[in-house]
Amino acid sequence: AQTVTQSQPEMSVQEAETVTLSCTYDTSESDYYLFWYKQPPSRQMILVIRQEAYKQQNATENRFSVNFQKAAKSFSLKISDSQLGDAAMYFCAYRSTGTASKLTFGTGTRLQVTL
Amino acid sequence: EAGVVQSPRYKIIEKKQPVAFWCNPISGHNTLYWYLQNLGQGPELLIRYENEEAVDDSQLPKDRFSAERLKGVDSTLKIQPAELGDSAVYLCASSLDGRRWDNEQFFGPGTRLTVL
Numbered sequence: 001a002q003t004v005t006q007s008q009p010e011m012s013v014q015e016a017e018t019v020t021l022s023c024t025y026d027t028s029e030s031d032y033y034l035f036w037y038k039q040p041p042s043r044q045m046i047l048v049i050r051q052e053a054y055k056q057q058n059a060t061e062n063r064f065s066v067n068f069q070k071a072a073k074s075f076s077l078k079i080s081d082s083q084l085g086d087a088a089m090y091f092c093a094y095r096s097t098g099t100a101s102k103l104t105f106g107t108g109t110r111l112q113v114t115l
Numbered sequence: 116e117a118g119v120v121q122s123p124r125y126k127i128i129e130k131k132q133p134v135a136f137w138c139n140p141i142s143g144h145n146t147l148y149w150y151l152q153n154l155g156q157g158p159e160l161l162i163r164y165e166n167e168e169a170v171d172d173s174q175l176p177k178d179r180f181s182a183e184r185l186k187g188v189d190s191t192l193k194i195q196p197a198e199l200g201d202s203a204v205y206l207c208a209s210s211l212d213g214r215r216w217d218n219e220q221f222f223g224p225g226t227r228l229t230v231l
Contacts, residue, residue: 004157033216033217042224043224044118044119044221044222044223044224045158045206045208045222046222047219047220050217091157091158093157095216097216099214099215100170100171100214101216102160102163102171103158103160103220105156105157105158105159106157107155107156107157108155108156108157
């Protein structure tokens with residue numbers, strides 16, 4: 001079974017600075033999909049960014065980008081120009097190929113943004 | 116456009132009592148998911164529906180949990196009887212077609228259950 005590990009329970013960043021959240025995963029598959037989700041306090045979880053494992057190019061969505069290292073099974077999230085609204089729990093998730101596959105989430109990293 | 120709606124938002128019950136959670140997915144979304152999120156953990160899938168068919172319920176504790184999506188639209192998740200360890204947040208999510216990896220899952224706000 002696939003596992004997703006987020007080794008940083010909490011991170012803190014100053015407003016306008018850059019922060020990187022770590023994620024590693026374990027799989028024997030060669031093709032799969034990776035995601036970062038954001039869960040603000042008492043609000044819905046939303047998708048931040050996604051990456052297809054067969055694509056070497058790292059995904060980017062505005063201030064959010066990933067560093068995907070397939071051989072190392074690492075999928076980190078970089079948030080540039082951090083804003084107060086970025087404060088949330090961030091979950092890394094894995095999905096294998098196949099129509100019946102499901103999302104496997106990590107334990108999350110709580111990001112604090114300070115002035 | 117309304118998002119995924121869940122009710123109630125909070126529920127406090129005593130152990131051994133029954134409880135039910137309701138979810139209305141985004142209009143037109145064929146796939147509906149129920150997740151369990153324990154404190155300090157990521158969500159774990161309980162059951163997934165494609166229209167009215169439960170296509171993955173392998174993680175649903177069937178001795179006390181049940182779910183239904185009779186008309187392929189809204190869904191109810193029930194626990195009977197509730198145990199102390201069931202205290203958690205129950206999330207509902209929906210997507211247009213869950214068989215496609217690139218179909219985004221949209222999550223509801225969750226129901227926070229406390230069992231005393």
